[in-house]
Amino acid sequence: MKVLIIEDEKPSARRLQRMLEKLGVTTQHMLHSVSEAIQWFNNNTHPDLILLDIQLSDGLSFEIFDAVEVKSAIIFTTAFDEYALQAFKLNSIDYLLKPIDDDELQAAVEKYKKVKPQANNVQLNFEDIKKLLSNPVEREYKKRFTTKIGQHIKMISVDEIECFYSENKGTYAHTVEGRDYLLDTTLEELEEELEPQTFFRISRKYFININAIKDIISYTNSRLQLKLNSYKDQEVIVARERVKDFKVWLE
Structure with a gap:
């Protein structure tokens, strides 16, 4: 199984890569912006699974899928509050609320393995999700x-x-x-x-x-x-x- 990480905060991407390695999962590549991801998808074999941050440095990650048809399964990684994420359970494998927990990541990967045949053909309703995120919650850091x-x-x-x-x-x-x-x-x-x-x-x-x-x-x-x-x-x-x-x- 090959995994692609799309995350604009490089330290968070590296940490997620290390967590996946502990689970024996290979990270195919790490991308950090919408524009970088679109270019990569147009020139590379798509992975089995994408760990996708919603808000990237140059826009919402959903813009990637407006430009490229992606067949990979998706697990969202996000700092948004849980109340705004109910649609994700209907439109993706799972979502992981930051900071990501090792056990939750393992559970999401295991969930993907169980539903893999169907997961790679999921049609995400991005417009509905965008509406839920029209008023994003500002990320909270430790004080x-x-x-x-x-x-x-x-x-x-x-x-x-x-x-x-x-x-x-x-x-x-x-x-x-x-x-x-x-x-x-x-x-x-x-x-x-x-x-x-x-x-x-x-x-x-x-x-x-x-x-x-x-x-x-x-x-x-x-x-x-x-x-x-x-x-x-x-x-x-x-x-x-x-x-x-x-x-x-x-x-």
């Missing part, structure tokens, strides 16, 4: 984290956090006050929870708050070194494969 200090629970606003980093299998938040707090989460989970205009994952180790960047310096092997306002424990390096996306994010 605070909690950490345990002795017998106390401390709340940390995301505005106070300069960066998140992993160390010794733990995930830490470094605050503007220069304090470090151990959190009950992972950097992979943070990819779904942090507001992408403010936070960017520069490497496997770091998530950076754009407001904490003090200086950016050219580094070896086409990488970049960041100087933050208060975090000075270790060198903060933008991985080479993330440099291009990092520069786009800065703008």
Whole structure:
């Protein structure tokens, strides 16, 4: 079974790919916009199954199917509230509400396998779904984290956090006050929870708050070194494969 991911947020697409790999499912390709998807479908063999984000950077993903006849089965991945999604159960394999849960993804894939012969001939009524989504709900991102200090629970606003980093299998938040707090989460989970205009994952180790960047310096092997306002424990390096996306994010 080959799966195509259409998702405009690249960290979310990569996380979904990793989740599928754990299920033994091969991702044929990842696409990030309506225009990119139309071009790809016109030049490639269509996959068995599409995991489709509804709202892409350049429009609703339904526009893809106005331009191309796609025979693949579809599982929607979306941040829209559940009340607006009832039509999807009649017109697709399933929908997954973000942030996507491992068990729900597995259940959706298993559902596809059971109804595969019929699934690839589903005729989606996109016009009805568009009407339901005429007033989209704005995506909610995490505004605070909690950490345990002795017998106390401390709340940390995301505005106070300069960066998140992993160390010794733990995930830490470094605050503007220069304090470090151990959190009950992972950097992979943070990819779904942090507001992408403010936070960017520069490497496997770091998530950076754009407001904490003090200086950016050219580094070896086409990488970049960041100087933050208060975090000075270790060198903060933008991985080479993330440099291009990092520069786009800065703008």
